[in-house]
Amino acid sequence: MTSQNSHCNSEALKKGNWVKLICGASNQDLSSIADLCSVYGAAGVHCIDLAADEAVINTARNAMDWVFETHGKKPWLMVSLSDGEDAHFRKAWFNPDLCPSNCSRPCQNICPAKAIANKGGINSKKCYGCGRCIDRCPLGIIQEKDRRLTLKDFAPLLKTIKPDAVEVHTAPGRAKEFENTIKEITKAKLQLKRLSVSCGLQSHGINYEQFAEELWMRHKFLRMHNQKPLWQLDGRRMSGDLGAGTAKIAVRLWKKIRPIAPPGPLQLAGGTNETTITYIPNISGPEGIAFGGMARKIIQPWLIEAEKKQISLREWPEGWEAALSAAKKLINPWLIRKSL
Ligand code: SF4
Numbered sequence: 001m002t003s004q005n006s007h008c009n010s011e012a013l014k015k016g017n018w019v020k021l022i023c024g025a026s027n028q029d030l031s032s033i034a035d036l037c038s039v040y041g042a043a044g045v046h047c048i049d050l051a052a053d054e055a056v057i058n059t060a061r062n063a064m065d066w067v068f069e070t071h072g073k074k075p076w077l078m079v080s081l082s083d084g085e086d087a088h089f090r091k092a093w094f095n096p097d098l099c100p101s102n103c104s105r106p107c108q109n110i111c112p113a114k115a116i117a118n119k120g121g122i123n124s125k126k127c128y129g130c131g132r133c134i135d136r137c138p139l140g141i142i143q144e145k146d147r148r149l150t151l152k153d154f155a156p157l158l159k160t161i162k163p164d165a166v167e168v169h170t171a172p173g174r175a176k177e178f179e180n181t182i183k184e185i186t187k188a189k190l191q192l193k194r195l196s197v198s199c200g201l202q203s204h205g206i207n208y209e210q211f212a213e214e215l216w217m218r219h220k221f222l223r224m225h226n227q228k229p230l231w232q233l234d235g236r237r238m239s240g241d242l243g244a245g246t247a248k249i250a251v252r253l254w255k256k257i258r259p260i261a262p263p264g265p266l267q268l269a270g271g272t273n274e275t276t277i278t279y280i281p282n283i284s285g286p287e288g289i290a291f292g293g294m295a296r297k298i299i300q301p302w303l304i305e306a307e308k309k310q311i312s313l314r315e316w317p318e319g320w321e322a323a324l325s326a327a328k329k330l331i332n333p334w335l336i337r338k339s340l
């Protein structure tokens with residue numbers, strides 16, 4: 001069996017075939033993390049992006065070790081941090097005692113992660129902070145809770161976790177905070193394969209040129225600290241909807257930014273789905289793509305069934321094959337595309 005090693009992952013970034021699974025910076029549902037990592041690792045993603053949490057990383061690592069032993073594939077393990085407030089690091093919360101007994105629970109119906117059951121509040125292990133439930137509550141009692149680590153936690157945690165790559169979620173106007181975050185990350189003295197910068201334009205009231213300037217500032221800090229960049233363009237953060245509209249937003253951002261972006265591979269995220277590739281020109285394109293909500297959504301029926309059976313997908317051959325086939329259908333067009 002040939003193994004997909006670190007070199008292959010780097011090559012994919014050069015060739016434009018790179019695919020990342022976003023498990024979710026807020027996602028701490030260990031059973032679904034194990035299944036997502038197993039299925040998408042076996043399907044051939046090059047990187048798995050996870051919450052910076054030891055329990056999450058240990059679970060993911062076990063699943064990724066299994067993928068290497070059984071399928072010879074070794075995606076990079078990336079952890080996500082934030083240099084400020086960020087939707088990716090939030091969870092929703094409400095006090096169920098405040099809910100009227102006759103509420104039809106629209107919050108439950110809209111939740112893509114099944115984090116809200118027939119009774120009670122939100123299961124924080126399943127909530128990945130998409131925010132869709134918040135506006136659905138007629139009483140407005142659902143709140144966001146930030147669960148970011150503090151700056152001083154970064155280096156000790158990274159020393160323990162030893163990821164292959166780190167992603168910093170940033171936003172326009174946070175250059176100073178970004179620099180401080182990079183300084184803390186470098187204190188861990190890790191040889192990172194990439195330091196990814198995740199940034200979106202929406203809701204910041206700036207144009208494409210100003211957005212590119214923000215990326216250039218971050219490029220300067222990465223160079224100062226000898227880190228190799230990877231730029232993640234967030235079309236629409238935590239979009240949840242995942243329709244054709246969100247796919248177009250992600251591609252439009254890339255098309256505008258590509259000519260004025262700093263050096264380094266670009267990957268699309270935020271609203272990416274199975275239609276995204278149809279909006280990409282044949283010859284040139286972004287070096288990669290990251291799938292989050294859609295990756296989870298398309299294997300959700302088998303994740304739920306496995307949970308009901310109280311087993312992992314790996315222990316259920318029919319469920320495993322069906323989920324793996326769905327995952328391959330999503331990512332294969334990117335793995336085989338000719339680009340650059
Ligand atoms: S809808 Fe989104 S934010 Fe609300 S509970 Fe579900 S996953 Fe969490």
Ligand code: SF4
Binds near residue numbers: 103
């Ligand atoms: S919609 Fe609001 S009131 Fe109704 S169950 Fe959800 S949180 Fe409670």
